[in-house]
Amino acid sequence: MSKVVLITGASSGIGKAIAYYLAERGYIVYGTSRTPKMAKDGKVHMIPLDVTEAASISQAIQTILKDQNRIDYVINNAGMGITGPLEETPDHEIKRVFETNYFGPLEVIKAVLPIMRSQRSGMIINVTSIAGYMGLPYRGIYSATKGALGITTEAYRMELKEFNIKMTTVAPGDFATNIAAGRYHAPILDNSPYKKNYGNTLQLMDEHVDAGMDTQIMAKVVHRIMESKNPKVHYRVGFFMQKFSIVLKRMLPDTWYEKLLLNHYKL
Template sequence: MAKTVLITGISSGFGKAIAEELASSGYNVYGFSRKQKEDLTSKIKVLQADVTDVSSVKKGVETLFNQEGKIDILINNAGMGISGSIEDSSTEAIRLQMETNFMGYVNMIQAVLPTMRSQKGGTIVNISSIGGLMGLPYQGFYAASKFAIEGLSESLRMELSPFKIKVVVIQPGDFLTSFTSNRQPERSSTGAYQEQFDKTLSLIEKDEKGGLKPAYLAKKLAKILNKKNPCHSYIIATLEQKMAVVLKRILPGSWFSAILSDHYGIK
């Protein structure tokens, strides 16, 4: 029987690419979106849901369950990024960041777990980021939201092992998606950071615009989902970005910060 997968953030980027890849591999694909109204194809059904709204999440999961009677895989993917200095970022923007990238994942996990537990199995995939392994300048709250996903996933994996539910974390590097244009930059109200922020953000955006295509990640994820015993986490990125993660693990912190600061033009 075809596996039923629910993907959040299906309207663009990774979500759309993963949906297309899994549908073509025979999965029964459902996706959540706020703005996408119609099904993407006859094999990719779209449900209207905002991951920050618990009742909307519950309603969407219930609709899927009533139609399919099971949820084999949840792919927590819907997310966005704010950017700006820690000092200048508004409370409203910080809350939006954490509500979407952290509470959005939590709301989805809590909504599917009763079904997965009663099925005695399932897989939860949390799309994190290399930004969940290292803080980048002017990306502090985005990094915090992804570091939170890393910690949450480690705890969740141990809690769910008795129920045969797997937890897999994906840490993508830079990819070319709508993430860059959807980013919400916070202007520097103090003015103290604006020049450096503009310079750093343009370098970050340059890296993203020259990034890998989301179909690459989708193909890798499809292979991971086929594994009987997947690893806890996978970095999906260029060799250079994977090297940065290795360097962070082995170098003294001050050396690694100096390398990153140099890359982002921070004097």
């Protein structure tokens, strides 16, 4: 029997790559976005879902259950970026990103858990970020949302163990996607004390995305996780130095690691 997969944020980038990779391998894939466009090839079923709206989540899940009567995998991929000096980032934008990157995935999880519990099986993969392992300058809010989702996943795994429901995270580094175009950028203000450093850091971040890895690599890793009987707590996908930076953070004194980041961002 083909397994049923729900992927949030599947209209572009990593989510789209995962959706098509799985569909080509026989999975029944439901991709979602706030305003989905139907796939011409019919390989991926695109349905509307806004992770910040409980009613939208419920409706999407009911659509899948009506069609398939089960949900085997959920990949919480929907998210948005945000950059800016912490002092100057508007509160409403901070809250909006937390609603999308943190509270949204939690609402999706709450909606699917009763289904998976009744099945006595299921797997939830939360897409976090290597940025979620550290506080990065001018990306502090984004790092916080992804870090919070990773920590919550650790707790959820233990609470769900008795129900045979598995949960894990996969943290990408820089991938060649359109995330930079969809980010909220706090404006570079002429009278801002952060103008020079923020402007330079923003340019560096965009260059990293443009030179990022192929999204197919993420798709392959996610597929491998799905086929694992005992998935690890966390997976990281990125260039060697991006993954090694997490190891360094554990090993080095905090101020030494901070100095490495300052040098990297030329601050």
